[in-house]
Amino acid sequence: MSQKEVVVSGIRSTGYLHLGNYFGAIHNYIKMQEDYNCYFFVADYHSLTTHPDPKDLKANVFRVVAENIASGLDPEKVALYAQSDIPEIPELYLMLNMLAYKGELERVPTFKDKVRLNPDNVNAGLLTYPVLMAADILIHRGAKVPVGKDQEQHLEMARNFAQRFNSHYGELFPEPQVFRFDENTVKIMSLDGNGKMSKSENVNATIYLSDEDELIRKKIMKATTDSGPQEPNSAMPDYIQNIFQLMQLVSAPDTHATFLDAYNNCSIRYGDMKKQLAEDMVNFVGPIRERAAALQQDEDSIRKILKNGAEKARARAAETIAMARKAIGINYY
Ligand code: TRP
Numbered sequence: 001m002s003q004k005e006v007v008v009s010g011i012r013s014t015g016y017l018h019l020g021n022y023f024g025a026i027h028n029y030i031k032m033q034e035d036y037n038c039y040f041f042v043a044d045y046h047s048l049t050t051h052p053d054p055k056d057l058k059a060n061v062f063r064v065v066a067e068n069i070a071s072g073l074d075p076e077k078v079a080l081y082a083q084s085d086i087p088e089i090p091e092l093y094l095m096l097n098m099l100a101y102k103g104e105l106e107r108v109p110t111f112k113d114k115v116r117l118n119p120d121n122v123n124a125g126l127l128t129y130p131v132l133m134a135a136d137i138l139i140h141r142g143a144k145v146p147v148g149k150d151q152e153q154h155l156e157m158a159r160n161f162a163q164r165f166n167s168h169y170g171e172l173f174p175e176p177q178v179f180r181f182d183e184n185t186v187k188i189m190s191l192d193g194n195g196k197m198s199k200s201e202n203v204n205a206t207i208y209l210s211d212e213d214e215l216i217r218k219k220i221m222k223a224t225t226d227s228g229p230q231e232p233n234s235a236m237p238d239y240i241q242n243i244f245q246l247m248q249l250v251s252a253p254d255t256h257a258t259f260l261d262a263y264n265n266c267s268i269r270y271g272d273m274k275k276q277l278a279e280d281m282v283n284f285v286g287p288i289r290e291r292a293a294a295l296q297q298d299e300d301s302i303r304k305i306l307k308n309g310a311e312k313a314r315a316r317a318a319e320t321i322a323m324a325r326k327a328i329g330i331n332y333y
Pocket of ligand 1: 009133136145146147151
């Protein structure tokens with residue numbers, strides 16, 4: 001395992017996973033797990049920045065773990081763990097905090113957004129969110145980090161902190177790079193054509209991995225369409241393109257081809273297309289939902305998986321901390 005490149009990624013524990021998360025992230029994790037030394041964790045400490053209700057925390061963490069495994073993530077192949085099970089992460093976070101400057105943290109766009117949205121809760125954890133994220137990655141001396149566009153700035157800061165540590169204390173950390181595993185990774189638009197599918201907004205136009213069959217059908221039948229193309233081979237509006245894309249992802253290739261032909265010769269009936277897509281989506285999401293639900297019922301299994309993952313993660317984290325302490329000069333005994 002140790003010869004392979006180290007990939008680290010954090011999964012938010014808030015909100016329900018949806019098709020955008022599946023095709024944008026999880027799907028790639030599943031391919032990466034074959035060829036990389038992967039550390040995937042639930043970022044439960046990060047979620048404390050917004051003060052979640054203590055009685056929801058465990059259910060959120062267990063659900064995210066169950067949904068990722070149900071989607072194909074294999075805890076035998078990757079280290080899958082909870083951030084809070086790795087005490088070496090907050091230790092490195094503390095060390096990195098001494099190298100992170102208030103000014104640069106205040107300039108981070110995601111911080112400024114959160115201040116604007118929640119002026120009553122501008123806590124220090126929010127300010128140092130990128131430092132904790134850097135610690136998550138550097139604790140494994142991670143080389144590659146699969147993240148979306150919205151996280152690239154955070155990753156740049158992780159590189160800066162790594163570099164600063166190295167120049168203060170000697171070369172220890174690689175500078176972690178954004179990992180675009182698959183350039184063709186798709187963006188899943190919401191079914192009403194307004195932006196992307198979301199963990200918290202647009203819930204009626206987002207398909208969650210936990211949605212029941214009937215709800216999936218209802219959402220798809222309500223997807224935005226129009227009266228159809230007026231001329232052969234017309235350009236597709238975004239919302240129609242999205243329905244075709246979903247069909248390409250979950251339906252048989254010839255089903256997709258048939259509807260595409262119908263679109264191009266103007267005989268398409270969107271009602272029929274959505275009915276077909278709804279059935280194919282139910283067949284795609286249903287088994288994931290069922291596996292995730294069964295696993296969530298089996299808390300002992302989830303606990304075992306997390307313990308196991310934490311053991312693997314801590315083995316590497318302990319090495320890093322020992323090296324970091326020594327580099328800093330904390331070697332008294
Ligand atoms: N900030 C990331 C997000 O909001 C989650 C995250 C936390 C993360 N720590 C990480 C991602 C480390 C990659 C690596 O999605």
